[in-house]
Amino acid sequence: MKLYYAPESRAVRVAWLLEELGLAYDVHKFSLGEKSMREPKYLTLHPLGRVPTLEDGENRLFESGAIVQYLLEKYGNGRFVPPSDSSNFASYLQWFHYAEGMIMPPMNTLVVETILLPPERRTEVNVKRASKLLNQMLYAVNENLTDKDYLVGSEMTAAEFMTGHAVIMSQRLGIDMEDKPNLVDYINRLESREAFKTASNK
Numbered sequence: 001m002k003l004y005y006a007p008e009s010r011a012v013r014v015a016w017l018l019e020e021l022g023l024a025y026d027v028h029k030f031s032l033g034e035k036s037m038r039e040p041k042y043l044t045l046h047p048l049g050r051v052p053t054l055e056d057g058e059n060r061l062f063e064s065g066a067i068v069q070y071l072l073e074k075y076g077n078g079r080f081v082p083p084s085d086s087s088n089f090a091s092y093l094q095w096f097h098y099a100e101g102m103i104m105p106p107m108n109t110l111v112v113e114t115i116l117l118p119p120e121r122r123t124e125v126n127v128k129r130a131s132k133l134l135n136q137m138l139y140a141v142n143e144n145l146t147d148k149d150y151l152v153g154s155e156m157t158a159a160e161f162m163t164g165h166a167v168i169m170s171q172r173l174g175i176d177m178e179d180k181p182n183l184v185d186y187i188n189r190l191e192s193r194e195a196f197k198t199a200s201n202k
């Protein structure tokens, strides 16, 4: 198996799962923004030249959520996914998809407006709107974690690889977590996992 990866990117989600499952994989490491991500060779694997991409034998796929689902279905032996007839299943799907659906859109805007664009092209109103939205998205996660250690209950699920990772990235981007104490504990819980540490340092 080969994972196209960059540090501090969504590729960490996939590496984290691979580490948790104890699966062997090779890493092709990029730095975000590196020119070779847009070269024809890599564009044949990912049409947008982004990470993550996974190659597994004949199968090649991009989109972190799809890769996580693929790996769990193929190699997970039921780990990190509540049974579909359990009371947690609906909540699991909801928090799995919350990352790309709700957290990442304002985070993307914030990254563009505070890091990627040259200062003269940045727009303060966009930064303010994206920060406000991202905070709203995170308050909902904070609220959900009032009575539990993980998004769906007392056990870690694959929702952590997605939304948990997005929460971690929000903090690293500088979002104030003081008014979201459950997220501070949650982030510590996730970041202390050996699999997460290994996946973050590929």
Ligand SMILES: N[C@@H](CCC(=O)N[C@@H](CS)C(=O)NCC(=O)O)C(=O)O
Pocket (backbone or CB within 6 Å): 008, 009, 010, 011, 032, 033, 037, 049, 050, 051, 052, 062, 063, 064, 065, 100
């Ligand atoms: N929805 C995609 C997003 C992929 C994506 O935008 N990846 C970012 C890193 S987190 C990337 O490769 N950015 C590099 C670039 O745009 O040049 C996923 O979840 O895999």
